[in-house]
Amino acid sequence: MRPPETLNELRRMSARIGSNILLVQGAGGNSSVKDGDVLWVKASGTWLADAEDREIFVPVALSAARAALAQGDERVPLAPNAGTTLRASIETSLHALMPHRIVLHVHSVNTIAWAVRTDARDEFARRLDGLAWHYLDYHHPGLPLARAVGAAIAQEAADVLVLGNHGLVVGAETCDAAEALVAEVEQRLALEQRGAPAADHDALRAICAGTTYRLPQDPRGHDIATDRYSRAIATSGSLYPDHVVFLGPGLPVLEHRESLHVMIARSTANGLAPPVALLVPGIGSLLREDASDGAEVMLSCLALVTCRLPLTARVNYLTAENEHALLNWNAERYRQQLTADR
Numbered sequence: 001m002r003p004p005e006t007l008n009e010l011r012r013m014s015a016r017i018g019s020n021i022l023l024v025q026g027a028g029g030n031s032s033v034k035d036g037d038v039l040w041v042k043a044s045g046t047w048l049a050d051a052e053d054r055e056i057f058v059p060v061a062l063s064a065a066r067a068a069l070a071q072g073d074e075r076v077p078l079a080p081n082a083g084t085t086l087r088a089s090i091e092t093s094l095h096a097l098m099p100h101r102i103v104l105h106v107h108s109v110n111t112i113a114w115a116v117r118t119d120a121r122d123e124f125a126r127r128l129d130g131l132a133w134h135y136l137d138y139h140h141p142g143l144p145l146a147r148a149v150g151a152a153i154a155q156e157a158a159d160v161l162v163l164g165n166h167g168l169v170v171g172a173e174t175c176d177a178a179e180a181l182v183a184e185v186e187q188r189l190a191l192e193q194r195g196a197p198a199a200d201h202d203a204l205r206a207i208c209a210g211t212t213y214r215l216p217q218d219p220r221g222h223d224i225a226t227d228r229y230s231r232a233i234a235t236s237g238s239l240y241p242d243h244v245v246f247l248g249p250g251l252p253v254l255e256h257r258e259s260l261h262v263m264i265a266r267s268t269a270n271g272l273a274p275p276v277a278l279l280v281p282g283i284g285s286l287l288r289e290d291a292s293d294g295a296e297v298m299l300s301c302l303a304l305v306t307c308r309l310p311l312t313a314r315v316n317y318l319t320a321e322n323e324h325a326l327l328n329w330n331a332e333r334y335r336q337q338l339t340a341d342r
């Protein structure tokens with residue numbers, strides 16, 4: 001199947017967007033271009049950052065995808081002769097529903113820092129004034145989110161969708177225009193970062209000596225543990241889907257003077273895997289040795305989001321039901337596996 005010329009432009013733009021941690025973390029985010037009845041969309045589990053180095057796009061039969069969606073079928077039909085073993089992104093329905101030629105979905109940090117709040121409606125209205133935009137409450141990604149998006153844009157067309165507890169979608173006619181629109185929204189929603197006290201690396205090394213834990217590669221991950229406000233937010237619940245998928249619900253804390261060996265033994269005794277990431281209050285963060293690149297980058301993402309939440313913010317957490325739906329979603333297991341194999 002012959003890809004359109006624009007796909008090369010989309011690859012370059014996707015690689016740029018994908019390598020900016022303030023816009024995309026790991027396998028999150030996706031992009032697409034419509035070419036006649038074919039939707040070229042990012043494949044599930046692939047990273048936008050890899051867009052120029054490997055094939056991350058798959059062709060989807062657009063009208064068939066829209067018809068399946070209308071019937072409540074989440075499975076996305078690839079175009080005939082697609083010639084790939086990859087699956088289309090689990091967020092393909094968003095791309096199929098938006099009428100724009102180019103659609104870009106990002107988990108941008110500034111947008112998320114607003115979109116996890118219940119007290120941000122007036123700020124959105126003020127800051128996004130003049131753009132054609134919608135705000136949508138949190139919906140499980142895939143079919144439920146696609147339904148909500150379909151209803152919103154049927155009421156009034158929009159180029160910008162702010163997804164509650166999730167991220168941002170923009171649609172435009174060209175790659176440049178889509179990238180510029182993401183930059184524009186992020187600039188309008190820009191928040192100041194709160195500085196965090198330094199981590200104690202020696203103390204962390206002593207805590208994880210002889211265990212299956214290690215320090216994160218990105219030192220920013222420690223900020224969630226050393227800044228007490230970020231820590232309070234992070235330990236009170238889950239803010240957005242990819243956090244739950246890659247790190248589990250919320251973030252556990254290793255209590256003062258509790259031994260990491262004891263905590264691991266307790267998890268094992270309860271038939272649970274020890275947590276992928278945990279916080280040592282005032283000291284820093286730890287990751288399990290086998291944590292994937294996807295998990296690494298989700299820890300950094302949470303640090304970047306929580307340090308942008310003011311102390312007065314009223315935060316909306318995902319419910320236990322939302323978390324359960326994310327953790328028991330087969331499509332997500334596939335995506336995680338691909339990310340682990342990257």
Ligand SMILES: [Zn+2]
Nearest residue numbers: 029091105167
């Ligand atoms: Zn998303």
